[in-house]
Amino acid sequence: MNMGLIVQKYGGSSIANAERIKRVARHICDTRETGCQLIVVVSAMGDTTDHLIELAGQVTTRSPSKREYDMLLSTGEQISIALLAMAIHDLGFEAISLTGRQVGIRTDAQHTRAKIVKVGAERIENALSAGQIVIVAGFQGVNEQDEITTLGRGGSDTTAVAIAAVLKAEICEIFTDVEGVYTADPRVVPKARKLDVVSYEEMLELSSLGAGVLVNRAVEFAKKYQVPVSVRSSFTFSEGTLVIEETEKMESEVIRGVTCDKSEAKMSILDVPNKPGVAGKIFGALAEVNINVDMIIQGAREGGRSDISFTIAKSDLIKAAEVTERVKEELGANQVLVGRDIAKVSVVGIGMRSHCGVAAKMFTSLADQGVNIQMISTSEIKISCVVSEKDAETAVRLLHEVFELGDVNVASVEAKSG
């Protein structure tokens, strides 16, 4: 590990205008003055990307070429790096901006959602050795044919972590518009507490389940290369949440957080003949049209027939309904039901591996409050329940309370007054 080398990443809202760019530049120079070397990865400014997408929409009647889309969108980060470098110069510090290509961020050929294959270290190392703060365009790279590619949603996080991994940085700090990772969404649970530390695995579940501060690909990269990641606010610059490999101490807390995801819909095929190959037929047909299925449950009925339910992204619902209706006919099933108003509520924590009764406690608590559980799915460190969308907030607040995740002081005050 390269002690004294820090990678910082600033998202679009952190550098949305000239004032914010100057503020971030100030913070970067303050960090530099502590004596460390610095690589800074930035996204496009605030609504630049939206503006570019709007322009693309104005010149085309159908969805534009993905190659040209990447050519267009990658300009957003290039604008940011140049302006940030200028702002840093203005404070009397040395800095150089580098595009994804100049850094040597090689990706595969999938335009608009390319994956990083390789990160060059040489150019960055030379600049660092020359005493420069290195400002890198996130979200972008080039493929083998020298075409500009972009990494898809949250791509700048991945760029930052990948660079931190290759350069063996001490830490990768992700500056964003929240204070860190919370035990639950603070808008839903006022008592939600900022976590000081979470494991990579927990972060993966917290992020995929809607915490949304760090994309999964970035976390996977961090886990693979053991890069400590800190999620922090670019508005207060206060200490955030540290995402690291799990430690024994972490296991003492059974549950780390409660999440809620309203982006999925539920489909059920009722009264399906219970014979081999049925499930394969259904999910094969969905896979063929690129629909990702999340949870699946199959329940037996009398007479050798069963019901099969699954969840998919709401945005795939129309396509999925077509496919499922067709498969229903082929299978001689009885009916297809669609449920839009659902929410997936999950509890996450590596501690549940060594603690029994977490699931039972979750189910019982929900039942006691009259919240009906429609589907259940479990993994080693997560238990998810699909409930009616109208019950979602109640369920999250209840579980947050039951698993004692709240701020201790706030909780005790409320307990006294309650």
Add this chain to the structure above:
Amino acid sequence: MNMGLIVQKYGGSSIANAERIKRVARHICDTRETGCQLIVVVSAMGDTTDHLIELAGQVTTRSPSKREYDMLLSTGEQISIALLAMAIHDLGFEAISLTGRQVGIRTDAQHTRAKIVKVGAERIENALSAGQIVIVAGFQGVNEQDEITTLGRGGSDTTAVAIAAVLKAEICEIFTDVEGVYTADPRVVPKARKLDVVSYEEMLELSSLGAGVLVNRAVEFAKKYQVPVSVRSSFTFSEGTLVIEETEKMESEVIRGVTCDKSEAKMSILDVPNKPGVAGKIFGALAEVNINVDMIIQGAREGGRSDISFTIAKSDLIKAAEVTERVKEELGANQVLVGRDIAKVSVVGIGMRSHCGVAAKMFTSLADQGVNIQMISTSEIKISCVVSEKDAETAVRLLHEVFELGDVNVASVEAKSG
């Protein structure tokens, strides 16, 4: 020459918004349908560059690093090429956008005013062979260190001509917001006539003297590689002015056009000792601070002393005045005079090489109308007179009339009515 290969260049106003981009795309596809191969060079959209410069001004208190400036400004053309390629796809034609780097536009290392050193042909040729319309970002390249450079004012014209030269295109069409090159500024001389054809050399003089439709570097490139250039309107798409090597036929017209340049100021040092090294001292001192001197005249006085006058860009006036005052003291000259309200009026034409009396006709005509000539300078194909700024329009109209440059029909009608 590659018959059937056309290079077109569209400036910022031609693609200022989505509507205009779609209109240009339509014209490109129409051209393509005639069966030719097409390379299209574009500038940044309308006020994109201004917007980027404004952003740079907001994050810095002093003039920003030129390297970062190029990093910033080069995004403008990249946005244009992606959008234009999308708009062409939308019309059902094959197109691919390429940045300066992807084309292989190599430049020297002078950021913000780099010179093209080499243009790669391979990538463009491959795309053309694949049946694609090639859309190239003008104004930009990369230097040997792989840094993004920009070519300075009018750089996209130079890009277009350089590519036309290397790919041996049949013609390089510069689409702009005027109909072509005129015998004089039509706002000053209503009878000004659009020229069908001018020679490279004439174009150099017409452009440097303020016609302003094509930068000199582009014309020099065109002359060097014998690229026929056409200056045309992107609003009417009508036939413009063809810029080519001079022909014998061209010489029959003595004067091609009258230009007027108000961007210069005049300085005079009076009563300078007339001894060797004096001029060297004055102009050496100005060169040291990077001030370009245009016209110089020296007139003898009695008693072995003389007056020296010269013109410089108005924008250099303050700096030049400081230097000249200092030199005046050193030389023991008497006084420095500054004239801001001057204009340089010139007649241009390769025909004057073989026709006598052009200068005499010019001076006499001006004198007859009471226009005082302050300075004179001549070249093989140009005669320039510095006059008072208030006399400039009168002088231009007069010379346009005297050398019979106007539209024949309009002129004869006026003659009858007059």
